[in-house]
Amino acid sequence: MSFRLIRALVAAALALPLLAACGGGGKDSVVVYNAQHEELIDAVAKAFTKKTGIKVELRNASDLELANQLVTEGKRSPADVFLTENSPAMALVQSKGLFDTLDAATLDRIPAAFRPADGSWVGFAARSTVLVYNKDQVKQSDLPASLMDLAKPAWKGKVSFSPTGADFQAIVAGVLALKGEAATKAWLEGLKANGKTYDGNNVVLKSVNNGDVATGIVYHYYWYRDQEEAGDNSDDSALHFFGKQDPGAFLSVSGAGVLKNGKHQADARTFVDYLTSEAGQKIIADSYALEYTLNPAVQLGRSVPPLASLQAPPVGISDLDSQKVIELMQDANLL
Amino acid sequence: MTTIRVHPRLSPALLAGIVVVGLTLIPLGYVVWETATMGPGQLHDLLWRPRVGELLGNTLKLLVTVVALTVVLGVAGAILVVRTNLGAPMLWHALLSAPLAVPAFVNSYGWVSLTSQVQSYWGAVLVVSLSYFPLVYLPVVASLATLDAAPEEVARSLGRGRARAFAGAALPRLLPGILGGALLVGLHVLAEFGALQLLGYPTFTTAIYGQYRSAFASNAGTVLSGVLVTLCILLLLVELLARGRRRYDRVGRSAGRPPEPFRLGAWRPVAWAALLGLTALSLGVPGYSLVHWLLVGSSTEFPIGDLSTALVSTLSLAAAGAVLTVLMALPLAWLAVRRRTTVSTALERAGYIANALPGIVVALALITVSIRVVPSLYQTLPVLLLAYAILFLPRALVSVRSSLEQAPPVLEDVSRSLGQSAWATLRRVTLPLVAPGIGAGAALVFLAISTELTATLLLSPIGTTTLATEFWSNSSSVRYGAAAPYALLLVLAAIPATVMLSLHARPGRASAAEIPRRMELAA
Numbered sequence: 001m002s003f004r005l006i007r008a009l010v011a012a013a014l015a016l017p018l019l020a021a022c023g024g025g026g027k028d029s030v031v032v033y034n035a036q037h038e039e040l041i042d043a044v045a046k047a048f049t050k051k052t053g054i055k056v057e058l059r060n061a062s063d064l065e066l067a068n069q070l071v072t073e074g075k076r077s078p079a080d081v082f083l084t085e086n087s088p089a090m091a092l093v094q095s096k097g098l099f100d101t102l103d104a105a106t107l108d109r110i111p112a113a114f115r116p117a118d119g120s121w122v123g124f125a126a127r128s129t130v131l132v133y134n135k136d137q138v139k140q141s142d143l144p145a146s147l148m149d150l151a152k153p154a155w156k157g158k159v160s161f162s163p164t165g166a167d168f169q170a171i172v173a174g175v176l177a178l179k180g181e182a183a184t185k186a187w188l189e190g191l192k193a194n195g196k197t198y199d200g201n202n203v204v205l206k207s208v209n210n211g212d213v214a215t216g217i218v219y220h221y222y223w224y225r226d227q228e229e230a231g232d233n234s235d236d237s238a239l240h241f242f243g244k245q246d247p248g249a250f251l252s253v254s255g256a257g258v259l260k261n262g263k264h265q266a267d268a269r270t271f272v273d274y275l276t277s278e279a280g281q282k283i284i285a286d287s288y289a290l291e292y293t294l295n296p297a298v299q300l301g302r303s304v305p306p307l308a309s310l311q312a313p314p315v316g317i318s319d320l321d322s323q324k325v326i327e328l329m330q331d332a333n334l335l
Numbered sequence: 336m337t338t339i340r341v342h343p344r345l346s347p348a349l350l351a352g353i354v355v356v357g358l359t360l361i362p363l364g365y366v367v368w369e370t371a372t373m374g375p376g377q378l379h380d381l382l383w384r385p386r387v388g389e390l391l392g393n394t395l396k397l398l399v400t401v402v403a404l405t406v407v408l409g410v411a412g413a414i415l416v417v418r419t420n421l422g423a424p425m426l427w428h429a430l431l432s433a434p435l436a437v438p439a440f441v442n443s444y445g446w447v448s449l450t451s452q453v454q455s456y457w458g459a460v461l462v463v464s465l466s467y468f469p470l471v472y473l474p475v476v477a478s479l480a481t482l483d484a485a486p487e488e489v490a491r492s493l494g495r496g497r498a499r500a501f502a503g504a505a506l507p508r509l510l511p512g513i514l515g516g517a518l519l520v521g522l523h524v525l526a527e528f529g530a531l532q533l534l535g536y537p538t539f540t541t542a543i544y545g546q547y548r549s550a551f552a553s554n555a556g557t558v559l560s561g562v563l564v565t566l567c568i569l570l571l572l573v574e575l576l577a578r579g580r581r582r583y584d585r586v587g588r589s590a591g592r593p594p595e596p597f598r599l600g601a602w603r604p605v606a607w608a609a610l611l612g613l614t615a616l617s618l619g620v621p622g623y624s625l626v627h628w629l630l631v632g633s634s635t636e637f638p639i640g641d642l643s644t645a646l647v648s649t650l651s652l653a654a655a656g657a658v659l660t661v662l663m664a665l666p667l668a669w670l671a672v673r674r675r676t677t678v679s680t681a682l683e684r685a686g687y688i689a690n691a692l693p694g695i696v697v698a699l700a701l702i703t704v705s706i707r708v709v710p711s712l713y714q715t716l717p718v719l720l721l722a723y724a725i726l727f728l729p730r731a732l733v734s735v736r737s738s739l740e741q742a743p744p745v746l747e748d749v750s751r752s753l754g755q756s757a758w759a760t761l762r763r764v765t766l767p768l769v770a771p772g773i774g775a776g777a778a779l780v781f782l783a784i785s786t787e788l789t790a791t792l793l794l795s796p797i798g799t800t801t802l803a804t805e806f807w808s809n810s811s812s813v814r815y816g817a818a819a820p821y822a823l824l825l826v827l828a829a830i831p832a833t834v835m836l837s838l839h840a841r842p843g844r845a846s847a848a849e850i851p852r853r854m855e856l857a858a
Binding site for chain 1: 384385386389454532533535537541542544545548549550552555706710711714797798811812814
């Protein structure tokens with residue numbers, strides 16, 4: 001314990017910012033604030049760089065963390081592109097006017113239902129709400145017709161979800177857009193009374209599969225991914241797709257947008273264009289992710305029911321109100 | 336102001352001290368200010384809702400049971416090791432201290448990844464108690480080791496049996512150690528985030544995290560923080576009251592003579608079985624789980640690249656944080672030792688405020704304050720380092736202070752009288768004298784930061800990964816195998832501090848008064 005140690009510590013402390021700086025891809029990279037699954041976007045970015053020579057730097061975090069970071073940073077933000085898992089975070093950044101309108105060629109590739117009317121961002125992947133249920137505990141004939149039924153007393157102690165995640169909050173936003181405030185409030189209160197909460201959809205899936213709880217509200221791909229791996233957390237469970245334009249068939253759209261204040265506008269546009277192009281979408285479809293691709297030229301295929309068969313309810317993609325959702329969830333004592 | 340007039344020379348140190356205390360008071364000040372300016376209507380709505388009652392119930396239920404259980408385990412373990420003919424006391428001492436080397440969130444991962452049965456109230460009680468009972472065990476061992484045989488012999492000569500003599504004459508002397516340990520356990524339970532999140536047991540810390548994740552810097556999160564900090568402060572007050580003003584001094588320091596050990600007789604195998612059982616639960620289960628997942632995980636892929644990136648950034652953060660923390664401790668310690676005034680004492684005391692501040696509260700406060708006041712610092716390294724410094728300042732402060740106390744001020748006076756400037760005196764005389772304390776303080780802070788989860792999770796700049804954040808992102812998405820290598824490195828990082836503590840509280844060594852203080856340092 002001497003000066004030498006102190007000197008070493010100080011030297012290490014001074015070296016830290018250098019190390020941090022080395023982490024990035026340098027000045028000429030497109031900076032992507034990425035809330036989508038890191039592994040997936042990493043694969044897309046690698047292929048993109050290989051094709052165009054444009055370097056990509058990913059900064060990964062969650063939907064609302066990054067959306068709030070963008071809003072806080074405003075004009076000073078180093079971000080060129082923003083990618084999310086769900087639309088509410090895109091809507092938040094859109095409402096602050098931080099996106100630049102995308103090129104028509106990019107927008108035209110994606111059906112109008114999966115992008116806002118003003119063209120400020122575009123959907124590039126989607127996930128369907130499902131009910132995962134334990135096959136020993138729930139008979140197929142007893143499955144609920146609607147997501148709203150899970151708030152009824154019959155489901156007491158038999159439903160689980162992850163209220164702190166952006167995924168479940170997007171589903172609530174869908175319910176809110178479709179059923180209005182009063183019905184959503186009552187539904188959340190019923191879920192609070194009936195449900196078991198976990199942190200993360202993977203944990204929900206595992207708990208349902210273990211038989212700790214009978215059903216769970218998640219997105220489809222958690223189950224399919226586990227099936228493609230070893231099935232350890234999904235073999236004893238099955239998925240129930242609600243269909244029939246029920247709120248339970250809500251399709252959550254992952255969005256991509258180009259920031260107005262970015263320093264690599266042209267490259268950023270090329271990246272988002274690539275993400276929605278056939279080549280980019282094919283990488284998503286072939287990846288481990290098992291999320292739906294939105295460019296009609298590329299189908300996810302595999303064992304997942306086709307996008308067109310889901311009978312998702314019509315929800316205005318920019319209408320998803322994350323603020324109101326948080327308020328309602330607080331009132332229902334879920335947060 | 337009077338202080339400055341009396342000692343015009345020391346104004347730079349005093350100024351530095353005030354700046355440091357100002358920084359450490361940011362989280363508390365933020366919580367108080369925000370709740371005070373929120374408007375009574377909104378405050379009432381956010382405070383007076385069933386959710387807060389539910390969290391309060393959960394938190395208190397866990398707190399009381401875990402404190403009771405850790406006291407039972409810690410005291411019983413200490414008596415068996417120090418005061419009986421159990422045999423192999425050093426082995427048992429090592430085994431009963433060792434759970435501290437497994438961070439609570441890693442222990443929790445070990446259990447949850449094996450069975451979801453522990454995702455319940457009693458599961459939380461079990462796992463958290465197994466992680467924290469050494470916090471009671473160690474100070475009680477230290478107190479027992481310094482007990483004198485005389486009071487018990489007097490009690491026996493007056494007709495008491497051995498057990499009653501021990502209960503009447505020795506147990507009261509263990510009380511300060513037990514209380515100190517129980518307080519530490521209580522504060523740890525209140526501040527615990529990672530373990531309880533994995534165990535699916537909602538308390539204030541997990542709810543504050545949930546608020547942050549979904550609503551970012553929201554008033555609801557602030558109100559929950561306010562309640563949590565209030566609980567921490569109440570706990571400190573309860574301990575102060577319980578300790579009271581009783582003293583257990585003895586005349587003549589050298590007169591100590593260890594009492595004769597209790598003979599366990601036929602109970603010896605039972606005691607061995609009980610301690611073996613405890614060790615199996617506290618070390619065996621997480622150890623087995625870790626090895627299991629390491630084998631499963633490495634069958635897929637061992638991410639050397641990611642692992643070393645996380646390791647390097649963890650070590651760099653810990654080093655930078657340790658330097659900052661010690662720099663902040665220096666003026667406070669110096670003022671408290673060399674310029675003892677009401678102001679300097681108050682400043683030093685304020686430096687310990689972090690003992691009552693859970694990491695989640697510090698993190699949330701710094702996020703909100705940086706966004707509102709200095710947006711350019713939001714999500715940057717300095718904010719994370721400041722959080723570490725606030726959280727671990729007490730550890731550095733105790734070490735630096737005690738070494739300053741042992742450095743004679745006359746040497747500084749001689750230096751000044753020989754014509755050295757104040758700065759040169761600081762550099763050439765004072766600093767070398769306190770270097771050991773600085774080193775020890777820095778080492779403690781370094782070790783604490785390298786296994787810190789909560790504040791790191793919220794404040795690490797986007798793109799910066801550490802062992803704790805990588806462990807967390809894997810284990811919270813049920814990728815248990817992938818989390819294992821990070822868990823292993825976290826355990827390795829926690830071993831040095833555990834060994835240090837365990838050696839300090841060795842049976843037959845150390846001063847009882849010092850141990851609870853040391854525990855606050857390193858645990």
